[in-house]
Amino acid sequence: MAQYRASESKRERFRRYLERSGLLDNLTSVLVELYEESDKPDNPLDFIKTHLGAAGSNPAVTSDLQQELAELQQRCDQLLEENKALKNKLLQYEPTPEGGAAE
Known part of the structure; x- marks a missing residue:
């Protein structure tokens, strides 16, 4: 019960x-x-x-959104690669912790 x-x-x-x-x-x-x-x-x-x-939703709207998503993902990948390249370039100009004070 x-x-x-x-x-x-x-x-x-x-x-x-x-x-x-x-x-x-x-x-x-x-x-x-x-x-x-x-x-x-x-x-x-x-x-x-x-x-x-x-x-x-409307298939045309869905298609447009999927295309926009693909473009934004591609742009994001490009920006990530650019960011990585700029970080590597920056490391070339930054003094190393051991040798930075001696120069």
């Missing part, structure tokens, strides 16, 4: 969590939209994903 109450309490905490996060309201409104849809979709899961925003 105690195990039943523990799981009931856990279930109640989860329900309150869903309410606080707003997920219950969003799910309810999407399910109401699905219910009121005159032409029921073949795949209700896709309908829910689309109306919850989980289906993804």
Whole structure:
């Protein structure tokens, strides 16, 4: 009996969590939209994903963002190489700790 109450309490905490996060309201409104849809979709899961925003964005926007990401990664690699080269160049002009005071 105690195990039943523990799981009931856990279930109640989860329900309150869903309410606080707003997920219950969003799910309810999407399910109401699905219910009121005159032409029921073949795949209700896709309908829910689309109306919850989980289906993804416009493919053109996604493609542009992927291209921008690739360009930025390439630029980052170039900057890292330049930084490494400049550090090596700087080391040539810095005095060494042993010989720096004697010069």
